[in-house]
Amino acid sequence: MMNDPRSPPALLKxxxxxxxxxxxxxxxxxxxxxxxxxxxxxxxxxxxxEFQMAEKIKRKLARQGREKDAAVISELHRKxxxxxxxxxxxxxxSLLLCLSDNTSKHRPLPGSHIFASSRGxxxxxxxxxxxxxxxxxxAVGGSTIQSGMSTxxxxxxxxxxxxxxxxxxxxxxxxxxxxxxTALGQTPYTAGxxxxxxxxxxxxxxxxxxxxxxxxxxxSKSVTIASTHRDGEDNVSYEIPxxxxxxxxxxxxxxxxxxxxxxxxxxxxxRIDDKAGIxxxxxxxxxxxxxxxxxxTKIRKYADARSSDKAFxxxxxxxxxxxxxxxxEYYRLIAVLEAQLQQEHDxxxxxxxxxxxxxxxxxxxxxxxxxxxxxxxxxxxxxxxKGGALATVIHSYLQHGDPFMRALVKHTLTLVAQPIFGIxxxxxxxxxxxxxxHEFFVASDPTVKDERLWHDKYSLRKSMIPSFLNMDQAxxxxxxxxxxxxxRQLCQDRTQIKRRDVVRAAETTEAASMFTQDLDGKFQAxxxxxxxxxxxxxxxxxxTKYKLMDxxxxxxxxxxxxxxDFIRHLMDLLEEDLAKPAGxxxxxxxxxxxxxxxxxxxxxxxxxxxxxxxxxxLLEVSPGDTGWDVFSLDYxxxxxxxxxxxxxxxxxxxxxxxxxxxxKRMEYILAGVWKGQMSNARMFRSLPELAPLLHxxxxxxxxxxxxxxxxxxxxxxEVLECSWDELLQKVKEAKDLDHIIxxxxxxxxxxxxxxxxxxxxxxxxxxxxxxxxxxIQFQEIQDRLYQAADDELxxxxxxxxxxxARSEKGEWGLTDSDEQTEERRKxxxxxxxxxxxxxxxxLAQSYQDMVQKFLLMLAGHADVSLRFLSFRLDFNEYYKAKxxxxxxxxxxxxxxxRT
Amino acid sequence: xxxxxxxxxxxxxxxxxxLLEISNLLNTGLDAETLAICVSLCExxxNPEALATVIQELRRExxxxxxxxxxxxxSKQS
Numbered sequence: 001m002m003n004d005p006r007s008p009p010a011l012l013k014x015x016x017x018x019x020x021x022x023x024x025x026x027x028x029x030x031x032x033x034x035x036x037x038x039x040x041x042x043x044x045x046x047x048x049x050e051f052q053m054a055e056k057i058k059r060k061l062a063r064q065g066r067e068k069d070a071a072v073i074s075e076l077h078r079k080x081x082x083x084x085x086x087x088x089x090x091x092x093x094s095l096l097l098c099l100s101d102n103t104s105k106h107r108p109l110p111g112s113h114i115f116a117s118s119r120g121x122x123x124x125x126x127x128x129x130x131x132x133x134x135x136x137x138x139a140v141g142g143s144t145i146q147s148g149m150s151t152x153x154x155x156x157x158x159x160x161x162x163x164x165x166x167x168x169x170x171x172x173x174x175x176x177x178x179x180x181x182t183a184l185g186q187t188p189y190t191a192g193x194x195x196x197x198x199x200x201x202x203x204x205x206x207x208x209x210x211x212x213x214x215x216x217x218x219x220s221k222s223v224t225i226a227s228t229h230r231d232g233e234d235n236v237s238y239e240i241p242x243x244x245x246x247x248x249x250x251x252x253x254x255x256x257x258x259x260x261x262x263x264x265x266x267x268x269x270x271r272i273d274d275k276a277g278i279x280x281x282x283x284x285x286x287x288x289x290x291x292x293x294x295x296x297t298k299i300r301k302y303a304d305a306r307s308s309d310k311a312f313x314x315x316x317x318x319x320x321x322x323x324x325x326x327x328x329e330y331y332r333l334i335a336v337l338e339a340q341l342q343q344e345h346d347x348x349x350x351x352x353x354x355x356x357x358x359x360x361x362x363x364x365x366x367x368x369x370x371x372x373x374x375x376x377x378x379x380x381x382x383x384x385x386k387g388g389a390l391a392t393v394i395h396s397y398l399q400h401g402d403p404f405m406r407a408l409v410k411h412t413l414t415l416v417a418q419p420i421f422g423i424x425x426x427x428x429x430x431x432x433x434x435x436x437x438h439e440f441f442v443a444s445d446p447t448v449k450d451e452r453l454w455h456d457k458y459s460l461r462k463s464m465i466p467s468f469l470n471m472d473q474a475x476x477x478x479x480x481x482x483x484x485x486x487x488r489q490l491c492q493d494r495t496q497i498k499r500r501d502v503v504r505a506a507e508t509t510e511a512a513s514m515f516t517q518d519l520d521g522k523f524q525a526x527x528x529x530x531x532x533x534x535x536x537x538x539x540x541x542x543x544t545k546y547k548l549m550d551x552x553x554x555x556x557x558x559x560x561x562x563x564x565d566f567i568r569h570l571m572d573l574l575e576e577d578l579a580k581p582a583g584x585x586x587x588x589x590x591x592x593x594x595x596x597x598x599x600x601x602x603x604x605x606x607x608x609x610x611x612x613x614x615x616x617x618l619l620e621v622s623p624g625d626t627g628w629d630v631f632s633l634d635y636x637x638x639x640x641x642x643x644x645x646x647x648x649x650x651x652x653x654x655x656x657x658x659x660x661x662x663x664k665r666m667e668y669i670l671a672g673v674w675k676g677q678m679s680n681a682r683m684f685r686s687l688p689e690l691a692p693l694l695h696x697x698x699x700x701x702x703x704x705x706x707x708x709x710x711x712x713x714x715x716x717x718e719v720l721e722c723s724w725d726e727l728l729q730k731v732k733e734a735k736d737l738d739h740i741i742x743x744x745x746x747x748x749x750x751x752x753x754x755x756x757x758x759x760x761x762x763x764x765x766x767x768x769x770x771x772x773x774x775x776i777q778f779q780e781i782q783d784r785l786y787q788a789a790d791d792e793l794x795x796x797x798x799x800x801x802x803x804x805a806r807s808e809k810g811e812w813g814l815t816d817s818d819e820q821t822e823e824r825r826k827x828x829x830x831x832x833x834x835x836x837x838x839x840x841x842x843l844a845q846s847y848q849d850m851v852q853k854f855l856l857m858l859a860g861h862a863d864v865s866l867r868f869l870s871f872r873l874d875f876n877e878y879y880k881a882k883x884x885x886x887x888x889x890x891x892x893x894x895x896x897x898r899t
Numbered sequence: 900x901x902x903x904x905x906x907x908x909x910x911x912x913x914x915x916x917x918l919l920e921i922s923n924l925l926n927t928g929l930d931a932e933t934l935a936i937c938v939s940l941c942e943x944x945x946n947p948e949a950l951a952t953v954i955q956e957l958r959r960e961x962x963x964x965x966x967x968x969x970x971x972x973x974s975k976q977s
Binding site for chain 2: 008011012014015016018019020021030033034037038057060061069072073076077079080083088091092093094095096097098099100
């Protein structure tokens, strides 16, 4: 093998000899080494492309500013190509490129040369002797060595001179041999190592770009990079190596200031020290990575601030806990990074090609960065919110297209919703509200007394309703808890809700069920079941124990004049009493009368408890009032029923009673008048002068009777019965107490509107009152008339009798004086008649005016049934004929416009 | 034949010259003979980068030896 001068080993030997200028023997170990090197690395490099090589050369030259030379090189390259002698042009070019600028260092590290260290230790496998081969005679070798040495020395000196311009202080060898050298120092020489090392260096060299990577050798604290292709490209004499930057990054990622990268308060960001020698691209990379640290700081600050804030509430605390969890994950990553850095630091190059670089760091932090960004966005949005509002905000972030983000937000939301869920469960099942931080959407007002428990004590805090619970659910939850509390406190009822198993079956224990409601309706089912069961229980108690229906019916019977016979009898008994002025009435008298009435009618068969509650109440006395104006019945309610029949309701009842009582009184009066008319008609037949007057009275009376009858009909049937029916229906169907209360309220409101008792109808009511007053006046006039007529009649009778008696006795029936008195009296009577007639006529006229006006107002009222009343009142269009305005079509249109 | 040979030789020399020029432009520090050896080695299929490494090492070694020799004051001739 060695005999052939052209064989590669021989060539290699010659090369060694030439380059080193040493003798044949001295060069032996070197030769062996070189042989090994070459033999081990047999794989062809990726760029067997000659064109690439040429381009690389040209680029290199261009970077050095030697464009002319680049042009020359291209010339030469073309010439080479045309000559076609060389087969592996690319390899030659590659070789030349590698050797270009002669980058071997002139100051070797002590003891770290592969060849130096291997000298003498090295055991050759093939025995080599001094006398190598015939191709190299010592003389030739010597001369070659000499020349080699000289050239070598000149070469070296030129190398030296070349490198003196290099401003790098302690330059360290970047050659792979160095790496393998250190390895060699420790371990026996293995084939793989230098290859790796070589490949590392060569791959970095080949890139031809500025590489800012360096490996800090063990134990060395120097901070320079020596990169192979660097001279004069960047002013990086004080370049900061990547390892330092990496270390700083590790600190920055945790939010701690490094030496170079500090927190800048003005910009609230991380700033790299301007004076540090970091290239701009590197700066950008570092800044981008520092964003992670910025986000981290932000989240940490928020979490810490909130954790220590005592008033933040459970929801907020869970949010902080979720954040902490995420941050712990982040810590893990940083710990791994730090470990790797440390490991590299310890071992030199690290696990693979490239070790830990800034680029790798940015890849590894990409995922955590997006997580941190999401969390920081949440933190921003959640500032200043707590409780349900916080949950709402986080829930709105759940609508994200990216499943990764969605999962993250969902996890956070689950944690955050946990306390809310706990409170909801507790409230639903036990009615207890443990909400020290006011973050639940049910607010309890501790100042409210038991009576108003249902209405006022618990309310919805709308701002705290999370967005994944709609208003309906929130109300149901509120209602259920309220019912439980109501039962406990007012009804003293602690019995378990029956059908507990049904409730339990529907239970769900996951907080997540609250906001996955579009996926499954477990939460809704749970709320519904509990709500139904609780309400049903409550209503049962109310109906059975507290006899809600009975009281309702009793109110109808007594306060709303449902029990006709009782009311009639009462009125009969009270008539004379109430005619007296109001100040003279005594309550106990009236109560006694009430008792009598009760006992005498069907009311006595009513429940004793109910009768007990019935009472008389005297309203405030204004001067000029008669008993009629101040009398009122009253009904006492107590206990849980007061929730339905609140004091306001009772007042409304009393107002309605007043109205109904008055109307009833009118009816009563007119009935009396009519009775009188009927009975006295026969009697007064003998007074023919009275006939027209009587006729007039009768006419008016029948008008009034018709009017009052219609009004009464209207009140009783259109208003009371219909509303009552509705109320009964609703109460039967009611699912919970709120429904009952609402239905009752609606009932009362309806009655009040239709009985003209509300604010808008005040004018009409006054009108009606005036009509009623007229009726009373009429009654008085009528009474007076009858009185007078009666007196006259009796007088006449007496006169006649006297005449008769006297004529029987044989005397003149009528003496002159008698006759004269008779005549005088008759004349007086007759004279009175016209005035009375006039009175009646005036009354009639005013009555009709009033009624017409009343009709007009009714026609314009908003309520349909009132309009219908006006229609019924004027059924035969009697008033329409008289009142031109009623005739106009505008009357009914006015109402249409209003509605 | 001889002409061919001659032509071959001349082209070969031209090639070598070209290569030498390139090498000088790139400042590799290789002289003609070393370059010739290297080219032959490359032609036989040696990995050029490995070869480059070897040459660099050799140079370094020789420089080291030179130093030690010069510091030692004695230059050993083998």
